[in-house]
Amino acid sequence: MIAEAGLGLLWIAAALAIMQLGLGWVAVARGRDEQISGVRAIAVAQGILVTLSFLALILLFLRSDMSVALVAANSHSAKPWLYKFAGTWGNHEGSMLLWVTILGAAGSAVALFERSLKASTLIATLAAQAALSIGFYAFLLFSSNPFTRLVPAPADGQGLNPLLQDPGLAFHPPTLYFGYVGMSVAFSFAVGALVTRDVDPAFARAMRPWVLGAWIFLTLGITAGSYWAYYELGWGGWWFWDPVENASLMPWLATTALLHSVTVLATRDGLRAWTVMLAVVAFSMSMVGTFLVRSGILTSVHSFAVDPTRGSFLLALLAIYIGGAMTLFALRIGTVREGSQFDLVSREGALVVNNLLLSAILGIVFVGTLYPLGVEAVTGEKLSVGPPYFNATAGPITLFLVLVMIAGPLMRWRRDRLAVVVQRLAIPILAIAVALLVLVLVSPDIGILPFMGLLLAGGVALGSLAPLWGRNLRRTPLFTWGMVVAHFGVAVSLAGMASETGFIKEVLIASNVGESHRVGPYDVKFAGLDPVAGPNWTALEATLEARRGNGEPLILKPQSRMFSNPPTETNEAAIRTVLDGQLYLVLGKQEPSGRWQLRMWWKPFVTLIWLGGGMIAFGGFLALVGRFRRDRLSGRGRAIA
Amino acid sequence: MRRASLWLPFAIFVIFFGVVTYGLIKPSDHVITSKMIGKPLPQFALQPAHDGQAGLTNGAFSGGQPRLLNIFASWCIPCIAEAPVLMQLKSMGVEIDAIAIRDKPEDVARFLERNGNPYTRIGSDTVGKVQISLGSSGVPETFVIDGKGIIRHQHIGDIRADDIPEIMQALEAAK
Numbered sequence: 001m002i003a004e005a006g007l008g009l010l011w012i013a014a015a016l017a018i019m020q021l022g023l024g025w026v027a028v029a030r031g032r033d034e035q036i037s038g039v040r041a042i043a044v045a046q047g048i049l050v051t052l053s054f055l056a057l058i059l060l061f062l063r064s065d066m067s068v069a070l071v072a073a074n075s076h077s078a079k080p081w082l083y084k085f086a087g088t089w090g091n092h093e094g095s096m097l098l099w100v101t102i103l104g105a106a107g108s109a110v111a112l113f114e115r116s117l118k119a120s121t122l123i124a125t126l127a128a129q130a131a132l133s134i135g136f137y138a139f140l141l142f143s144s145n146p147f148t149r150l151v152p153a154p155a156d157g158q159g160l161n162p163l164l165q166d167p168g169l170a171f172h173p174p175t176l177y178f179g180y181v182g183m184s185v186a187f188s189f190a191v192g193a194l195v196t197r198d199v200d201p202a203f204a205r206a207m208r209p210w211v212l213g214a215w216i217f218l219t220l221g222i223t224a225g226s227y228w229a230y231y232e233l234g235w236g237g238w239w240f241w242d243p244v245e246n247a248s249l250m251p252w253l254a255t256t257a258l259l260h261s262v263t264v265l266a267t268r269d270g271l272r273a274w275t276v277m278l279a280v281v282a283f284s285m286s287m288v289g290t291f292l293v294r295s296g297i298l299t300s301v302h303s304f305a306v307d308p309t310r311g312s313f314l315l316a317l318l319a320i321y322i323g324g325a326m327t328l329f330a331l332r333i334g335t336v337r338e339g340s341q342f343d344l345v346s347r348e349g350a351l352v353v354n355n356l357l358l359s360a361i362l363g364i365v366f367v368g369t370l371y372p373l374g375v376e377a378v379t380g381e382k383l384s385v386g387p388p389y390f391n392a393t394a395g396p397i398t399l400f401l402v403l404v405m406i407a408g409p410l411m412r413w414r415r416d417r418l419a420v421v422v423q424r425l426a427i428p429i430l431a432i433a434v435a436l437l438v439l440v441l442v443s444p445d446i447g448i449l450p451f452m453g454l455l456l457a458g459g460v461a462l463g464s465l466a467p468l469w470g471r472n473l474r475r476t477p478l479f480t481w482g483m484v485v486a487h488f489g490v491a492v493s494l495a496g497m498a499s500e501t502g503f504i505k506e507v508l509i510a511s512n513v514g515e516s517h518r519v520g521p522y523d524v525k526f527a528g529l530d531p532v533a534g535p536n537w538t539a540l541e542a543t544l545e546a547r548r549g550n551g552e553p554l555i556l557k558p559q560s561r562m563f564s565n566p567p568t569e570t571n572e573a574a575i576r577t578v579l580d581g582q583l584y585l586v587l588g589k590q591e592p593s594g595r596w597q598l599r600m601w602w603k604p605f606v607t608l609i610w611l612g613g614g615m616i617a618f619g620g621f622l623a624l625v626g627r628f629r630r631d632r633l634s635g636r637g638r639a640i641a
Numbered sequence: 642m643r644r645a646s647l648w649l650p651f652a653i654f655v656i657f658f659g660v661v662t663y664g665l666i667k668p669s670d671h672v673i674t675s676k677m678i679g680k681p682l683p684q685f686a687l688q689p690a691h692d693g694q695a696g697l698t699n700g701a702f703s704g705g706q707p708r709l710l711n712i713f714a715s716w717c718i719p720c721i722a723e724a725p726v727l728m729q730l731k732s733m734g735v736e737i738d739a740i741a742i743r744d745k746p747e748d749v750a751r752f753l754e755r756n757g758n759p760y761t762r763i764g765s766d767t768v769g770k771v772q773i774s775l776g777s778s779g780v781p782e783t784f785v786i787d788g789k790g791i792i793r794h795q796h797i798g799d800i801r802a803d804d805i806p807e808i809m810q811a812l813e814a815a816k
Contacts, residue, residue, distance in 0.1 A: 277650065280650070281650065284654070288657070291661070311665050312665055315658070315661060315662065315665060318658070319658055322654055323651065323654060323655075323658070326650045326651040326654055327651060329647070329650065329651075330647040330648045330650075330651055333647060334647065370657065370660060370661075373660050373661065373663075373664045374660045376664070377659075377660055377663040377664065592743060592767065592768070
């Protein structure tokens with residue numbers, strides 16, 4: 001019964017979305033702003049119904065209702081409840097339902113809370129949001145129905161991909177989806193503004209919290225994804241330039257650029273066309289990312305739901321939405337009045353450079369990700385583009401971007417004098433010089449990129465704090481704090497990346513029980529090997545004692561796990577975090593000689609990478625809260641006046 | 642010029658669309674195929690992997706009849722799934738030789754006792770050297786070798802019941 005109810009709710013929600021689009025269309029075309037209450041009510045109802053439908057699916061998973069095909073294929077009654085819950089979106093149909101649910105809920109939120117936008121633009125925005133939803137409803141209802149029954153019902157399910165049985169990964173996809181779909185709202189705003197030709201600061205201010213919110217989730221999602229890949233895949237790296245990773249990096253880059261240009265539009269009324277373009281591009285990248293991951297046309301170590309037929313459906317949606325929005329952009333943006341002008345040496349100028357550099361990196365990643373596919377289409381040859389390409393191309397631009405990041409916040413809006421800017425930059429420049437000196441003295445041969453990275457990290461750290469200089473800290477607005485924290489987070493991440501890359505120690509050995517090996521500052525003794533069993537796996541577990549100097553030994557227990565349902569082998573790395581880095585140990589296979597492969601890394605300050613990622617997201621959160629607070633205060637001010 | 646540049650994003654998207662459409666219509670097989678297809682077997686002479694059965698040399702494949710060369714291991718899970726299908730192929734009159742990869746005779750014996758023995762000859766490749774020279778990247782894998790010892794077809798992964806027609810066809814073509 002629950003499954004049928006869920007499906008029914010989905011149909012009704014889809015019908016409401018069609019009404020929302022139709023009524024909105026008519027209202028905008030005939031210039032009837034008073035229709036707004038009707039469109040709003042429909043948007044809210046649609047959001048509620050689709051959310052209930054998703055809750056129905058969650059319930060089916062929690063109850064292990066094996067008569068539903070999706071549950072039987074992706075769950076198992078013996079699974080811990082958390083993974084039953086996460087299993088809801090740990091598969092293609094469920095994740096698409098989650099996607100359309102967030103889409104609907106976001107539309108409801110816009111309908112309920114958006115008050116500053118002009119009525120006609122708001123109607124157009126809600127209609128655009130409904131148009132997005134309709135495509136995904138059609139996708140769910142006609143090609144990937146999550147509520148299909150299975151007759152006869154099997155006694156038990158097939159389980160969830162064991163790689164996904166991890167609390168971190170259980171919540172990684174929804175985090176990213178919140179980011180992706182948050183961008184859908186920015187996209188709808190952009191389309192709405194293009195339809196009514198209303199690209200102005202009010203539109204930017206309405207769009208900004210959505211961009212900021214989506215960006216926070218994307219940042220968290222990427223950071224968590226990076227850490228997941230780092231400890232779960234057992235490879236010991238934190239970024240692989242894997243197509244799936246790039247799929248979330250590309251929207252993040254576009255959103256980061258958008259976040260900065262929307263601020264220019266909201267406060268200085270500049271960069272109108274750019275901002276609209278970036279809003280369209282950012283959501284396009286979200287959809288392209290989803291498409292690349294879901295269609296399986298790119299080979300990746302972790303692409304999950306691989307199915308070309310679904311790929312074609314998604315591709316058709318891409319063509320309609322992105323192609324449509326870009327056509328609309330090309331046709332309409334010419335009629336949008338230019339915003340206000342500014343000098344090259346100014347805060348706006350720095351933000352434009354920031355935008356261009358971010359776009360350049362985005363282009364590099366985009367080309368690198370799709371190049372193999374393009375080459376195969378033209379010449380039929382198979383090749384892969386690996387980290388060397390990305391590091392060599394994106395690395396230097398990133399460092400240059402970081403340089404601009406130091407200077408940008410220290411410049412004035414509209415116009416500034418170069419000499420004065422240089423003067424303000426004195427402290428960061430001095431910091432870089434000192435860091436340079438220290439590094440040359442301490443370790444002259446760590447490679448150019450990590451070297452530059454460490455230097456710039458120092459500069460960014462100081463540069464990011466500079467806007468607080470000479471201010472009354474308690475009166476500094478919360479969003480300024482947000483910027484400071486986020487930029488400081490970049491410095492922290494950068495320091496972690498550079499330090500890990502520059503000072504890493506790696507050992508790969510074959511070892512008998514009882515032997516000791518040295519990695520970085522640690523002596524690691526292979527103390528024992530025992531079989532262990534978990535709820536749905538068996539494993540071999542090594543016991544390793546890591547000793548630094550004469551201190552107490554750290555006990556680490558990496559495992560090599562066998563899952564029976566479905567048969568899969570995973571390596572559970574043992575990671576121990578200490579103050580100045582991480583010890584990362586992996587148990588490999590047994591060699592014919594009877595010795596065991598051990599892979600050991602000492603990674604100095606590697607945790608800074610994710611700490612920085614968290615700080616960046618937290619900075620975004622502070623800025624978001626700051627904006628809301630200011631809006632509420634100014635709203636109250638208006639009410640009193 | 643300015644008007645034209647406004648269509649640039651759209652143009653990039655059209656290129657993207659073209660490329661991925663191609664990728665969808667003609668999905669690549671994502672499989673590493675051996676460069677050895679169409680070439681004669683490399684020289685090798687392997688010790689027997691199982692008591693009472695002959696070892697394997699490349700010379701054994703020049704008998705005039707096409708046959709299968711199956712690469713397996715007692716420690717390989719998909720090989721267990723494949724075993725009954727190989728037995729079925731044998732009952733259909735197909736001759737199968739095998740190379741056991743990184744295995745011990747007692748493990749091979751236990752594996753064959755449990756899962757059946759479809760093989761005429763089994764060579765033991767203790768370090769996987771012959772496997773590499775064949776261009777094989779994992780177990781199980783099966784090659785169709787024609788009567789002159791030339792590799793005609795490669796099947797990567799376990800042979801399932803659905804794959805029998807494909808294998809029979811390849812054997813027929815190798816005659």
